[in-house]
Amino acid sequence: MFKLAIVGRPNVGKSTLFNRLVGRRLALVDDQPGVTRDLREGEARLGDLKFTVIDTAGLEDATDDSLQGRMRRLTERAVDMADACLFMIDARAGVTANDQLFAEILRRRAKTVILAANKAEGAAGSAGALEAYGLGLGEPLQLSGEHGEGMSELYSALLPLVDGHAEEIAAAELAALESAPDIDIDISDEDGEDFPEYDPKKPLQVAVVGRPNAGKSTLINQLLGEDRLLTGPEAGITRDSISVQVDWDGRPVRIFDTAGMRKKAKIQDKVEKLSVSDGLRAVRFAEVVVVLLDVEIPFEQQDLRIADLAEREGRAVVVGINKWDLEDHRQEKLAELKTAFERLLPQLRGAPLVTLSAKTGRGMDRLREAIERAHVTWNRRIPTAQLNRWLGAMLEAHPPPAPGGRRIKLRYMTQAKTRPPGFVVMCSHPDKLPDAYKRYLVNGLRQDFDMPGTPIRLWFRGQGDSNPYKGRKKSTPSRLNKHLRK
Structure with missing residues (x-):
């Protein structure tokens, strides 16, 4: 697909125009310069382009x-x-020395350059738009990304470029088809399943979350095999929730890099508040959440809050321990981490705990396997007959309590949903069933049906008495009945 990069000085309105072209507020926008730091891609539409x-x-x-x-x-x-x-300039500020420098760079490096004078609405931007002719990049388009002015002129400038690119792609695909050898394909489906329970080729969405400077962007660069995201020793580099595509053996995977999440009381800057809100939205859209911890300071209060958030949102969770290359006593540290994890996050009991080094690339294969395994578990479905046999065994091993001398009866169980697995239990007096017994059933489901770490939802619903005449008023004997009794 044709790719258009919006470039220019800070605070000329690039992200505002980006949001208008994609039709959503994907990029963070603020009056202060330098909000955008990473590359963000989006599917744009302008008219029929x-x-x-x-x-x-x-x-x-x-x-x-x-x-x-x-x-x-x-x-x-x-x-x-x-x-x-x-190439965007600020029409209200006019052409600056940096604009002239960057115009020269684009003239050498870019395949095609379209010059745009943004913020050109009204008379205030006319002078800057005329001044842009001096950059030597042709006639500038007068735009307003915020108000949507000049979109027809942008459409006219892009139309021949997008159409020409589409024709080149079509010609290349046709040539590849003509040169490809003929292959006999068996399209019979005699031994195939009609409704497969899980398709390992379906797209997968993964969010990487954690505190600032835990190494999230470096980890994603390792998974991609290229320096796609901005990294460095400074904490809080990532601001936008950036999504990138990667192919895992024919499976399309979208990975979300999120801003580091600090304690709410420490967040004062408006842009940081927007960044954290953007990261929370990425968690809600993801299927698997990788909670990345720093091996030197693991399981701080904020780490626990982030992991608990992912569990409450019903996402499959994988815990990654980063900077493992800096640890000297690894066996003792690993045992300590596992003990702390089971004690501090009992709601994620059995979730994968992967040690890795985002800097050196060690542990990337284990992390990928853990993500795919967690996704399989998150989609698991259990037959109703098997569930009820299991429920009978659990009741026999530990019957439910009898508050007030009346025992609670668990009659029937079925799976209502997946992603995450959710089960409905029909019972008498569901409001009197203690939380300890509910945890007993959840832990049994995890252990007996191999669902470690994934959130499990259990709903208890009351069931009416089996006596169909209960609650009905006694009917008054008729005169005939009274006469017959005499």
Whole structure:
């Protein structure tokens, strides 16, 4: 698909235009400059044109290993991978020295450059739009990303580029088909299943969460095999919840990188509040959540809150212990971590605990296996007959209590949903069943049906008395009956 990268100085309105093109508020937007740091891709639509748009960090005049320098290199990478660049300037501020510098860079590196003067609504932006002619990149488009002005002009500029790219792709695919050898394919489905319980090729969504500087972006770069996300020693680099695509042996996987989540009382900055809110939204959209901990300070209060949040949202959880390469006494540390995990997070008993090093790449295969295994468990379905045989054995081993001398009867059990597994138990007096007995049943389900770590939902519903005449008023004897009795 045709790729358009939006580039320019900080605070010229790149993320605002990005949100307008994708039709959703995906990118964080604020008045202060430098909010965007990572590359964010989205499926854009402008009229009948469909293409991929890339939101980039603001170009800074820095080429060293500072945060601004690393952000600039990431933006330059987006320029190299894009089919065209939309170079935005602030029409109200006019052309700056940095605009002239970056225009020269784009002239050398970009395949195609479209010049746009943003914030050009009203008379205040007219002078800056005229000044943009001096950059030597052709006639500037006068846009307003916030108010949607100039979208027809942008459509006219993109139309020949998108159509030409589509024709090139179609020609390449046709040539590949013509040169491909003929293969005999057996399309019979004699031994196939009509309704497979679990499809290992279906798309999978994974969110990586944790405290700041736990190594989330570095971990995702290792899983991708490339430096796709901005990383560094500074805490709190990631602000947006960035999603990236990766292929795991033919299975499409979307991984969400989230901003580090600090304690609510410590969050004062508006952008950090937006970042944490964006990360929580990623957890709700994910299927498997990787809670990444720092081996030097594991299971702090905030780590426990994050893991508990994922469990309450009903997501499959995998716990990753990062920076394992820095640990000297690994066997003792691993035993200590497992004991602390079972004690502090009993609601996630049996969840995978994977030691890894995002920096060196050690443990990536184990992490991937744990993610796929957790997803299988999250989708598990148990036949009703098997559930009721299990329920009978559990009741025989430990009968429910008898509050007030009346024993609670658990009559029937069935699975109501998956993702996560949820079960309904029909019983008498569900309001009197103690929480300890509910935990007994949940732990039994985990152990006997191999569902470690995944959230399990158990609902108890009352069942009416089996006597159909209970509660009915006694009928008055008729005169005939009275006469016959005489």
